[in-house]
Amino acid sequence: MSATKKKIFIVVMDGLGDRGCKELNGLTPLQATDTPNLDWFTKNGIAGTCDTVDIGIRPGSDTSHLSILGYDPLEVYTGRGPFEAAGIGLIGKYGDVAFRCNFSTCDSDLNITDRRAGRIDKPDTTELVKALSGMTIDGVEVIIKEGTEHRAALILRGKGLSPDVTDVDSHDLGPLNKAKGKTKEAEFTANVINKFVKESYKRLKDHPVNKRRVKEGLLPANIIVPRGAGDFPNIQPFPEKYDLKAACVAGVGMIKGICAICGLDVIDLPPSCTGGYNSDFIAKAKVAMETLKTYDFILMNVKAPDVCGHDRDPIRKCEVVKRLDQMAGYIKDNFRDDLVIVFTADHSTPCSLGDHSGDPVPIAVYTPGNVMDEAVKFSESGCSRGRIGRIRGKYIVQMCMDLAERTEKFGA
Amino acid sequence: MSATKKKIFIVVMDGLGDRGCKELNGLTPLQATDTPNLDWFTKNGIAGTCDTVDIGIRPGSDTSHLSILGYDPLEVYTGRGPFEAAGIGLIGKYGDVAFRCNFSTCDSDLNITDRRAGRIDKPDTTELVKALSGMTIDGVEVIIKEGTEHRAALILRGKGLSPDVTDVDSHDLGPLNKAKGKTKEAEFTANVINKFVKESYKRLKDHPVNKRRVKEGLLPANIIVPRGAGDFPNIQPFPEKYDLKAACVAGVGMIKGICAICGLDVIDLPPSCTGGYNSDFIAKAKVAMETLKTYDFILMNVKAPDVCGHDRDPIRKCEVVKRLDQMAGYIKDNFRDDLVIVFTADHSTPCSLGDHSGDPVPIAVYTPGNVMDEAVKFSESGCSRGRIGRIRGKYIVQMCMDLAERTEKFGA
Numbered sequence: 001m002s003a004t005k006k007k008i009f010i011v012v013m014d015g016l017g018d019r020g021c022k023e024l025n026g027l028t029p030l031q032a033t034d035t036p037n038l039d040w041f042t043k044n045g046i047a048g049t050c051d052t053v054d055i056g057i058r059p060g061s062d063t064s065h066l067s068i069l070g071y072d073p074l075e076v077y078t079g080r081g082p083f084e085a086a087g088i089g090l091i092g093k094y095g096d097v098a099f100r101c102n103f104s105t106c107d108s109d110l111n112i113t114d115r116r117a118g119r120i121d122k123p124d125t126t127e128l129v130k131a132l133s134g135m136t137i138d139g140v141e142v143i144i145k146e147g148t149e150h151r152a153a154l155i156l157r158g159k160g161l162s163p164d165v166t167d168v169d170s171h172d173l174g175p176l177n178k179a180k181g182k183t184k185e186a187e188f189t190a191n192v193i194n195k196f197v198k199e200s201y202k203r204l205k206d207h208p209v210n211k212r213r214v215k216e217g218l219l220p221a222n223i224i225v226p227r228g229a230g231d232f233p234n235i236q237p238f239p240e241k242y243d244l245k246a247a248c249v250a251g252v253g254m255i256k257g258i259c260a261i262c263g264l265d266v267i268d269l270p271p272s273c274t275g276g277y278n279s280d281f282i283a284k285a286k287v288a289m290e291t292l293k294t295y296d297f298i299l300m301n302v303k304a305p306d307v308c309g310h311d312r313d314p315i316r317k318c319e320v321v322k323r324l325d326q327m328a329g330y331i332k333d334n335f336r337d338d339l340v341i342v343f344t345a346d347h348s349t350p351c352s353l354g355d356h357s358g359d360p361v362p363i364a365v366y367t368p369g370n371v372m373d374e375a376v377k378f379s380e381s382g383c384s385r386g387r388i389g390r391i392r393g394k395y396i397v398q399m400c401m402d403l404a405e406r407t408e409k410f411g412a
Numbered sequence: 413m414s415a416t417k418k419k420i421f422i423v424v425m426d427g428l429g430d431r432g433c434k435e436l437n438g439l440t441p442l443q444a445t446d447t448p449n450l451d452w453f454t455k456n457g458i459a460g461t462c463d464t465v466d467i468g469i470r471p472g473s474d475t476s477h478l479s480i481l482g483y484d485p486l487e488v489y490t491g492r493g494p495f496e497a498a499g500i501g502l503i504g505k506y507g508d509v510a511f512r513c514n515f516s517t518c519d520s521d522l523n524i525t526d527r528r529a530g531r532i533d534k535p536d537t538t539e540l541v542k543a544l545s546g547m548t549i550d551g552v553e554v555i556i557k558e559g560t561e562h563r564a565a566l567i568l569r570g571k572g573l574s575p576d577v578t579d580v581d582s583h584d585l586g587p588l589n590k591a592k593g594k595t596k597e598a599e600f601t602a603n604v605i606n607k608f609v610k611e612s613y614k615r616l617k618d619h620p621v622n623k624r625r626v627k628e629g630l631l632p633a634n635i636i637v638p639r640g641a642g643d644f645p646n647i648q649p650f651p652e653k654y655d656l657k658a659a660c661v662a663g664v665g666m667i668k669g670i671c672a673i674c675g676l677d678v679i680d681l682p683p684s685c686t687g688g689y690n691s692d693f694i695a696k697a698k699v700a701m702e703t704l705k706t707y708d709f710i711l712m713n714v715k716a717p718d719v720c721g722h723d724r725d726p727i728r729k730c731e732v733v734k735r736l737d738q739m740a741g742y743i744k745d746n747f748r749d750d751l752v753i754v755f756t757a758d759h760s761t762p763c764s765l766g767d768h769s770g771d772p773v774p775i776a777v778y779t780p781g782n783v784m785d786e787a788v789k790f791s792e793s794g795c796s797r798g799r800i801g802r803i804r805g806k807y808i809v810q811m812c813m814d815l816a817e818r819t820e821k822f823g824a
Contacts (some may be wrong), residue, residue, distance in 0.1 A: 011772055019782050026784065027784075031783075049799055050800075054807075055811055055815075056810030056813055057819070058819045059822055059823055060821055060824040061823065062824060083824060218452070266740070380785070381784065381785040382786075383797055389801050390460075390800070
């Protein structure tokens, strides 16, 4: 066995898979676009198709990235709450309970008069959140962070917490609900969250930001209203599970959040990496290649193809594919021989659908000295000629670990 | 997400898969026959191979159809009894216990003198069954129905029943066995079935049909002898599981029975659809296409290729393949764009074997606007070039549900 352990670089081209598009004569954007660099990796490597979660399952970005990182979301996924919290940078851990929240407007009897406080946004919310920081209720630490517009996320951290509590948010105007425990053990958590809601009103009602807003004819955000409790998944941190120093290179909050929950370091990106369709892919790849000098594993996410799928824009998706191929060219030109590289997607986002689908995605894996199979074109159809066959996403890391000469022999 | 939910049409060509036949220069009937219409669906759709139950498992018609309907027979299959009962139209439900039975001849001490009552058949058995209808023993409802020749099926319906009872049938002439409970809880069921056997003698011994038979020199069928107890599987009804209005179009009793157990409606067929090798396939497809106007899901079974396999007749199987292709042509000419169609088989019935084998079967799935892959020929080998890869039967419905835009997103 060689002593040269290789590094692993997974390039997730978000929502890249597609179905036949009328505008492309029944071809997919990948089928319709010339991709010499992606094809080079496919031709010189191994290829296949991948159901990130399982056959026919339409994955979210959270469940699919968990899979690509080697976790089975059918086992570890605990719902949107904790991943949305992580998405705005509030990274909890097992035992924490996360809530989605609104900044709302209420009267002095705590009757809601506007659920979104007039769609308040940063920097006001950032100021208001400061007034709520460092709070402890019945021994439970309360951590809150603002999101986009009126949205925020909340984490309770302490002993004896449970996510089995009903929403304070009545999803309507008028009186708030009182959070209730769905189980006996959850009553403590319900009690803490009810106390927090009252305390938020106490701290926010006369806050200078709100006084200014009222003066300006804007609605004050004088209460925080939580909903959608969920606990953080109990997962073994990725670096420990695989003995890899691991990082994520991504522009989108939710992807960074998922990776952070899994224990990956989140690498800062230059402002040209926007996460939008016009993001600078090569700049992002440069950051990833640079980071690989000191890390063993990188998951890089490029969001742009998904955006085109949601926008039902196959022509723009083809342009994005062309630029992704240029990015692949940059990686090829700067390739390090101690690298196992994976090109794949987290799910398909067919332009005809405008949303994620359960169609399997193409995958190509290249490392010098591996087998060359019969797949030559990086596309939904072309990759299916390869020897990877049809696999589930949760096997990708394990397969790469073996190619990276990092696995233990099972047996003698 | 598009609001256009599609319908799903699964065409099961029973026992279609084969192995190389000497008579066909080492080709399979599918490889040796020109099938332009099946090939059209393959070329314009996606293809693969399918192990209906699992790799190397020789499926029965019951286990394979359970798989194709999305159930894992390794989890839900409870033995032949309930499916044979269902096959003759006796559709039980979870909690019922089914038995296979013989009409037999016995003397006045209940010693069996002919296990098959001289191979009695309808209409005599139909008359005799009437004398046994509406019976209740210790609060348990007893339902009996005649099958082919001396065969019948029996269902016990009531509280506290168990399938863990030994056979009354000794499988020999002479005294009957007494059914015994293999567990303490099963003793009640054993007792009920023993009482039933005695009661059947009481009601049948002087029945006019038997008097007539004796007069004609035929053996009387004066007792019912049960064996092979089994309970009905505890499965979530298909229409509820997938939220689909579902029906089955099949000529063979057992297939209709399996589908009925899974909660599918069974559609009547014209007499030209015999279930035999000379059945009118196009008439059957017409019924299916008509039924699709008011249903969301159809499973259609065409038995003929299986018959040829059992008869070890590859030449006739080629003829059947040709006619199946004409049927596919009819479907192509009358195709509705809101349809996801699947062409596959429940298992292989190689002519060289004369029985089912565990060889994977070809599968092609077509719906407008899906990916076109590199498979072009509908055959055991041709379909394996496609992007479906090698899947298990239980994933077929889930895959179609996604193509039909009927799945929920898992995650955010």
